[in-house]
Amino acid sequence: MTLSSWNDTPTKQAILDYVAAVSDESSPDYVPPAERIAAFDNDGTLWVEQPAPAQTGFLFGKLVEQVKADPSLAAEEPYKAIITQDPVFMQAFAQQVPEAVIAFLKGVGKAWEGTTPEEYEAEVRAFLAASMHPRYGCPWTDLVYQPMLELFDLLRENGWRIFVCSGGGRDFMRVFSEDAWGIYREHVIGSAPEWGYEDGRLVRLNELHGNIALGPGKLEHIYARTGRTALFAGGNGDVDLDMLQEARFRLVVVHDDAEREYVVTAAAEKLLAAGEEGGWTMVSMKDDWKTIFKD
Amino acid sequence: MTLSSWNDTPTKQAILDYVAAVSDESSPDYVPPAERIAAFDNDGTLWVEQPAPAQTGFLFGKLVEQVKADPSLAAEEPYKAIITQDPVFMQAFAQQVPEAVIAFLKGVGKAWEGTTPEEYEAEVRAFLAASMHPRYGCPWTDLVYQPMLELFDLLRENGWRIFVCSGGGRDFMRVFSEDAWGIYREHVIGSAPEWGYEDGRLVRLNELHGNIALGPGKLEHIYARTGRTALFAGGNGDVDLDMLQEARFRLVVVHDDAEREYVVTAAAEKLLAAGEEGGWTMVSMKDDWKTIFKD
Numbered sequence: 001m002t003l004s005s006w007n008d009t010p011t012k013q014a015i016l017d018y019v020a021a022v023s024d025e026s027s028p029d030y031v032p033p034a035e036r037i038a039a040f041d042n043d044g045t046l047w048v049e050q051p052a053p054a055q056t057g058f059l060f061g062k063l064v065e066q067v068k069a070d071p072s073l074a075a076e077e078p079y080k081a082i083i084t085q086d087p088v089f090m091q092a093f094a095q096q097v098p099e100a101v102i103a104f105l106k107g108v109g110k111a112w113e114g115t116t117p118e119e120y121e122a123e124v125r126a127f128l129a130a131s132m133h134p135r136y137g138c139p140w141t142d143l144v145y146q147p148m149l150e151l152f153d154l155l156r157e158n159g160w161r162i163f164v165c166s167g168g169g170r171d172f173m174r175v176f177s178e179d180a181w182g183i184y185r186e187h188v189i190g191s192a193p194e195w196g197y198e199d200g201r202l203v204r205l206n207e208l209h210g211n212i213a214l215g216p217g218k219l220e221h222i223y224a225r226t227g228r229t230a231l232f233a234g235g236n237g238d239v240d241l242d243m244l245q246e247a248r249f250r251l252v253v254v255h256d257d258a259e260r261e262y263v264v265t266a267a268a269e270k271l272l273a274a275g276e277e278g279g280w281t282m283v284s285m286k287d288d289w290k291t292i293f294k295d
Numbered sequence: 296m297t298l299s300s301w302n303d304t305p306t307k308q309a310i311l312d313y314v315a316a317v318s319d320e321s322s323p324d325y326v327p328p329a330e331r332i333a334a335f336d337n338d339g340t341l342w343v344e345q346p347a348p349a350q351t352g353f354l355f356g357k358l359v360e361q362v363k364a365d366p367s368l369a370a371e372e373p374y375k376a377i378i379t380q381d382p383v384f385m386q387a388f389a390q391q392v393p394e395a396v397i398a399f400l401k402g403v404g405k406a407w408e409g410t411t412p413e414e415y416e417a418e419v420r421a422f423l424a425a426s427m428h429p430r431y432g433c434p435w436t437d438l439v440y441q442p443m444l445e446l447f448d449l450l451r452e453n454g455w456r457i458f459v460c461s462g463g464g465r466d467f468m469r470v471f472s473e474d475a476w477g478i479y480r481e482h483v484i485g486s487a488p489e490w491g492y493e494d495g496r497l498v499r500l501n502e503l504h505g506n507i508a509l510g511p512g513k514l515e516h517i518y519a520r521t522g523r524t525a526l527f528a529g530g531n532g533d534v535d536l537d538m539l540q541e542a543r544f545r546l547v548v549v550h551d552d553a554e555r556e557y558v559v560t561a562a563a564e565k566l567l568a569a570g571e572e573g574g575w576t577m578v579s580m581k582d583d584w585k586t587i588f589k590d
Contacts, residue, residue: 034473034480117518161481174522178329185329185522186456186481195518197511197537202518216492223412223490223497225520227469227480242492 002154005147005291012288014281015151018249022231023158029248031231033159039189039222039230040148041240042166042173043096045253046181047144048133049236050262052094054140055168058127059104062111078107095267096167096239098214101191109193109206116203117171117195124175141180145253146294147283148234152182155232163230165189165222167214167239189213189221218243238270250280257286297449300442300586307583309576310446313544317526318453324543326526328454334484334517334525335443336535337461337468338391340548341476342439343428344531345557347389349435350463353422354399357406373402390562391462391534393509396486404488404501411498412466412490419470436475440548441589442578443529447477455527460484460517462509462534484508484516513538533565545575552581 006012021029022036043049063082066073073079081089092100112120133140152162162183166173170190177183191212194205213221219242222230233240233247236255244250252275255264265272275282285292301307316324317331338344358377361368368374376384387395407415428435447457457478461468465485472478486507489500508516514537517525528535528542531550539545547570550559560567570577580587 037481117522161479163481171522184456186332186458186520188522192519195515197514202514202524219492219497220490224487225481227412227466227483229497 003150005150007288007290009288011283019154019158036160037226037228037230038155038160038232039163039165041235042164042168044236045234046148055172057131059108063107066111078104096214101212105208112204113206114203121175124172141176144180144294146291147289163187163189165213165218167191167212189225214239216242219246237268241271252280252282254282254284256284260292261285298445300445302583302585304583306578314449314453331455332521332523332525333450333455333527334458334460336530337459337463339531340529341443350467352426354403358402361406373399391509396507400503407499408501409498416470419467436471439475439589441586442584458482458484460508460513462486462507484520509534511537514541532563536566547575547577549577549579551579555587556580
C-alpha cells in the first residue's frame with residue numbers, strides 16, 4: 001500500500017498530491033518524465049545519524065589501525081584528534097562541518113591509497129557486518145527508515161529516478177545501496193576520491209575528487225552526475241539547505257522523536273528555519289511516521 | 296522486431312545469444328540485474344565520426360569567435376592551429392590523440408568560463424540546429440546508427456542500463472542524448488569541466504574534471520559514475536580499447552562501408568587487431584547492418 005508506514009497527516013497528503021500533480025499533464029506542476037529527478041541526503045534522512053554517522057566508525061577505525069602500524073603518526077593530525085578523542089574535532093566532524101571533514105579526509109586519502117575496488121568493498125562489508133549501533137544493538141543497515149523506502153517506491157512508480165546525495169563517501173554507500181535502499185550504485189552521489197587506472201588495474205588515489213558533497217557542493221555533484229538539479233529533494237541538516245532551496249518540492253526530516261529515535265536540532269537550525277518560513281514539507285518523525293525502521 | 300535493422304549474420308546471433316545468456320539463471324554467463332551495465336563510445340559507434348567528430352565544429356567555431364572578439368589571440372595556441380587549419384593538429388584532434396585533445400581543451404575551458412548550464416545548452420542547440428553534415432547534408436543528429444538504437448532496446452528489455460562513455464564533452468552530448476538515443480542525461484559519461492556554485496548559481500569553471508574519458512580514462516569515468524566496469528562494451532577506435540578489454544562482451548563497430556558510410560582504420564588499428572585476435576564481436580557495417588541511419 002502506498003506510504004503505509006506514514007500516518008494520514010497533511011504531510012503525507014502533500015507528498016501524494018505533489019507526486020500526482022507532476023504526472024498529471026493538466027496540472028501546472030506537470031513535469032516530463034526526463035526531469036523527474038529526486039535527491040536525498042543519507043545520514044539522518046535515510047537512516048539514523050546519531051550519535052555520529054555510521055561511516056565515522058569505519059573511518060576512525062581505519063586511522064586507528066594506521067597509528068597501530070606506525071605509532072609515530074599519533075603526534076600528527078588528524079590522527080592525534082582521533083586518538084585523543086578531541087571533543088572540538090569530534091563535534092565538528094559529527095555535524096559535517098566542511099573544514100573538519102576536509103582535514104579528516106586528508107588522513108583518509110593516505111589510508112586507502114592504492115586499494116582496489118574489491119579490497120575497499122571487502123573492508124566496508126566487514127565493518128558493516130561487525131558494527132552494532134550503540135543504542136539499538138543492531139547493524140546500521142537495519143536502521144534505514146521504512147517510510148523513506150516507501151517514498152522511493154511511490155516516486156519510482158511515477159517514473160522518477162532517485163539519487164542519494166550525501167556528504168559521506170560515495171564508495172562506502174555504494175556497497176549497501178542496492179540491498180538497503182533498492183538503489184543502483186550509479187544513483188549514489190557522494191564525496192569521493194579519484195580512482196586511477198595504473199598497471200592495468202583500478203586503484204584509489206590519494207586525491208579527493210573536486211569537492212565534497214556538502215552545502216553548494218551537493219548541487220555541483222548532482223549537476224555533474226545528472227545534468228540537472230533535483231526537482232524533489234529531501235534532507236535533515238544545514239548541509240542540505242542549498243539542495244532543497246533549488247528544488248521544487250522540499251522535504252525536511254525533523255528529528256523530534258526522543259522515544260523511538262532522537263531529538264536533534266544541532267546543525268539543522270538554518271534548514272528548520274528556512275523550512276518553517278518557506279512552508280516546506282516538514283516531516284515530523286513523531287507524528288508523521290507510524291513505523292520508523294524497515295522491517 | 297528485435298534487431299530488425301541487423302542482417303541475419305553470426306554477429307547478430309552472437310549478440311542475441313549473449314544477451315539471452317546473461318538473463319538465463321542456468322547459464323554460466325548469467326549475471327544478476329544490478330551488474331548488467333553496458334557502455335558505448337559515441338563518435339563512430341553511435342553516429343558518424345567522419346570527416347571529424349560533430350563536436351569539433353562546435354568547439355572550433357567557438358574559438359574562432361573568440362579570436363574575432365580579440366584578434367591578438369590568433370598568435371597563441373590553440374587558436375593559431377585552428378585559424379591556420381594546421382594539418383598536424385587537425386589530424387591528431389580528429390583521431391582523439393589525448394595530448395591534442397588536452398591542449399585544445401585548455402582554450403575551450405577559457406571560452407566557456409562563467410557560462411550557466413542554460414546558456415551552454417542554448418549554444419549547443421543552436422549549433423545542432425544550424426550545422427549540416429558535409430556529405431549527407433542533414434543535421435548530425437539524423438546520423439545516429441539505427442542498429443545501435445535497436446541494440447539499446449534489446450538490452451533495456453533485458454534489464455540492462457546503458458551508458459554512453461565518450462571522450463567528447465559530457466555536457467555537449469547530454470543536450471541531445473534523450474531525443475537522439477532515448478538515454479537520460481545521467482547515463483551520459485564524458486570529458487567534462489568542473490561546474491561551481493557561485494553567487495547562488497551554477498557556472499562553468501575553467502577547470503577540466505580529473506581526466507578525459509579516453510583510453511584508461513574511460514574505465515576511470517565509468518567506475519566513478521557507476522561503481523562498476525561495463526559488462527558489455529562497444530567502441531570503434533583505439534581510445535576504446537581499455538574499456539572493451541575489461542568487458543565480458545566486446546563489440547567493435549568496423550567502418551567498412553564506403554558506399555553508405557566510410558572506410559576507416561586510422562586510429563583503430565590496435566582495436567581491430569585486438570578484436571580479430573581475441574574473437575570479439577566485430578560488426579561489419581557493410582555486411583551486418585541492413586540500415587545504417589535512424590528513420
